[in-house]
Amino acid sequence: MSLLGKIKSTMGLLKEVDLNKLATINEKIDLKQAMDALGDLDDRQLKGLMKMLTSKAKKGQHQLPPIDGDFYNLDLKLSSAQRDLQMKVRNFMEDEIRPLVNDHWNRAKFPMEIIPKFAKLNITGVPYEGYDCPNMPFLMEGIIAQEIARVDVSISTFFGVHSGLAMGSIYLCGSEEQKQEWLPKMQKLEKIGAFGLTEPNVGSAVSQGMETTCKYDGENWVLNGQKKWIGNATFADVIIIWAKDIDSKRVKGFLVRKENTGFKAEKIEDKMALRIVQNALITLTDCKVPESDRLQNANSFKDTAKVLKMTRAGVAWQAVGCARGAYESALKYTKKREQFGRPIASYQLIQNHLVEMLSNLTAMQTMVFRLSEMQDQDILTDEHASLAKVYCSMRTRDVVSRAREVLGGNGILLEHDVARFVADAEAIYSYEGTKEINSLIVGRAITGYSAFVN
Numbered sequence: 001m002s003l004l005g006k007i008k009s010t011m012g013l014l015k016e017v018d019l020n021k022l023a024t025i026n027e028k029i030d031l032k033q034a035m036d037a038l039g040d041l042d043d044r045q046l047k048g049l050m051k052m053l054t055s056k057a058k059k060g061q062h063q064l065p066p067i068d069g070d071f072y073n074l075d076l077k078l079s080s081a082q083r084d085l086q087m088k089v090r091n092f093m094e095d096e097i098r099p100l101v102n103d104h105w106n107r108a109k110f111p112m113e114i115i116p117k118f119a120k121l122n123i124t125g126v127p128y129e130g131y132d133c134p135n136m137p138f139l140m141e142g143i144i145a146q147e148i149a150r151v152d153v154s155i156s157t158f159f160g161v162h163s164g165l166a167m168g169s170i171y172l173c174g175s176e177e178q179k180q181e182w183l184p185k186m187q188k189l190e191k192i193g194a195f196g197l198t199e200p201n202v203g204s205a206v207s208q209g210m211e212t213t214c215k216y217d218g219e220n221w222v223l224n225g226q227k228k229w230i231g232n233a234t235f236a237d238v239i240i241i242w243a244k245d246i247d248s249k250r251v252k253g254f255l256v257r258k259e260n261t262g263f264k265a266e267k268i269e270d271k272m273a274l275r276i277v278q279n280a281l282i283t284l285t286d287c288k289v290p291e292s293d294r295l296q297n298a299n300s301f302k303d304t305a306k307v308l309k310m311t312r313a314g315v316a317w318q319a320v321g322c323a324r325g326a327y328e329s330a331l332k333y334t335k336k337r338e339q340f341g342r343p344i345a346s347y348q349l350i351q352n353h354l355v356e357m358l359s360n361l362t363a364m365q366t367m368v369f370r371l372s373e374m375q376d377q378d379i380l381t382d383e384h385a386s387l388a389k390v391y392c393s394m395r396t397r398d399v400v401s402r403a404r405e406v407l408g409g410n411g412i413l414l415e416h417d418v419a420r421f422v423a424d425a426e427a428i429y430s431y432e433g434t435k436e437i438n439s440l441i442v443g444r445a446i447t448g449y450s451a452f453v454n
């Protein structure tokens with residue numbers, strides 16, 4: 001290189017130098033001595049040194065990508081206000097809920113103290129218009145369900161039963177007076193709701209074989225029967241009870257208040273999933289309900305089905321949240337856990353599990369996103385909601401089982417959250433229509449043949 005070339009290249013190098021950094025380095029090592037030593041090295045030695053330094057820097061400073069289960073950036077489809085709300089819910093779940101869930105899940109206790117804090121988020125009754133409800137798109141209801149379930153499926157079930165099934169029954173089937181009485185207070189979580197449809201002897205076939213009865217005695221409706229699995233019912237203020245009218249043989253809906261005589265709710269113990277949710281066995285013994293507490297626009301099971309259609313999409317989102325929580329926990333774990341001297345995330349077989357989880361999760365997310373768009377466009381059918389519920393609850397089972405697998409023995413400890421997601425995925429799989437029942441709904445729609453009963 002000519003002298004001029006050398007000067008130019010030195011000037012170029014000097015331009016790049018951060019003098020402050022150089023001064024700091026000079027405090028730690030004798031730079032002049034180091035430069036002299038470097039000057040004595042030949043080309044081959046210099047290349048070797050550079051290789052060593054860059055590979056050390058890579059190892060030391062290896063920047064791991066952030067953990068985020070939204071691989072296709074669906075969040076970019078939200079407005080900034082919607083994204084802010086999503087983050088508000090996420091922060092609440094991380095700060096207030098995550099620290100207490102495993103302990104409460106273990107003890108099968110519901111953290112009552114979170115209810116007023118939850119109310120402050122103003123996310124109850126998201127899609128409803130009026131009655132102090134936010135009146136946001138169904139898409140936001142889904143995003144919120146995902147965010148809650150991402151941390152804990154029990155809390156998301158508490159919320160789904162209250163805001164979706166119970167408030168939804170009143171919103172879709174109540175009279176104006178009933179809506180005015182209940183919805184604003186339920187929106188603020190001052191009153192809590194439950195939804196009683198399933199019975200001890202009749203689950204999937206409840207549309208046809210409901211055993212709980214109602215009969216008007218000239219003064220009141222008299223309800224008799226039992227309801228099983230009813231979430232929130234041990235502490236709810238109002239329980240929507242569906243019962244068959246002995247006279248008209250039609251299904252009617254009732255606002256049963258917890259203080260009604262003849263109403264009893266006993267907690268179902270020893271569940272292996274959703275342990276935080278307080279599910280009850282309800283017994284109605286000559287339970288008297290005034291006509292003013294009969295849902296005025298619920299005239300047959302078709303009206304009950306309207307409520308289920310509206311909320312089934314939310315359950316599909318819940319499955320997505322469960323899968324996302326398990327995937328993110330598993331990914332985090334595999335980056336930290338070292339075996340054979342390296343993080344297990346660096347092994348091909350572990351990466352295969354992670355990619356399978358992520359592909360399932362991403363397929364589910366894109367599916368429910370479209371599902372909610374259809375709900376917002378009012379073109380959602382029962383079979384659309386059923387397909388998403390079937391697909392997402394099946395794929396979630398696969399995701400959580402892979403998450404449990406990459407955690408090894410720790411996968412069965414509550415401490416890492418994954419064990420809880422594994423158990424809770426089982427409840428999502430069964431409620432709001434089992435895989436078989438939702439498949440039969442879709443099967444009927446695409447073939448034109450009903451295969452429910454032979």
Ligand SMILES: Cc1cc2nc3c(=O)[nH]c(=O)nc-3n(C[C@H](O)[C@H](O)[C@H](O)COP(=O)(O)OP(=O)(O)OC[C@H]3O[C@@H](n4cnc5c(N)ncnc54)[C@H](O)[C@@H]3O)c2cc1C
Pocket residue numbers: 161195196197198202203204205228229230231273274279427430431432433434435436437451452453
């Ligand atoms: C944790 C949890 C919370 C719940 N919360 C509530 C709640 O708040 N309110 C409420 O009302 N209910 C609630 N449920 C009830 C839930 O909706 C029912 O469990 C569900 O509908 C299935 O009914 P089942 O459990 O009685 O099963 P069954 O109906 O007895 O079904 C048993 C099996 O038979 C299959 N099967 C039934 N019929 C057919 C057929 N024709 N063809 C093929 N297979 C068939 C089912 O798919 C299933 O695999 C909850 C359930 C759970 C587990």
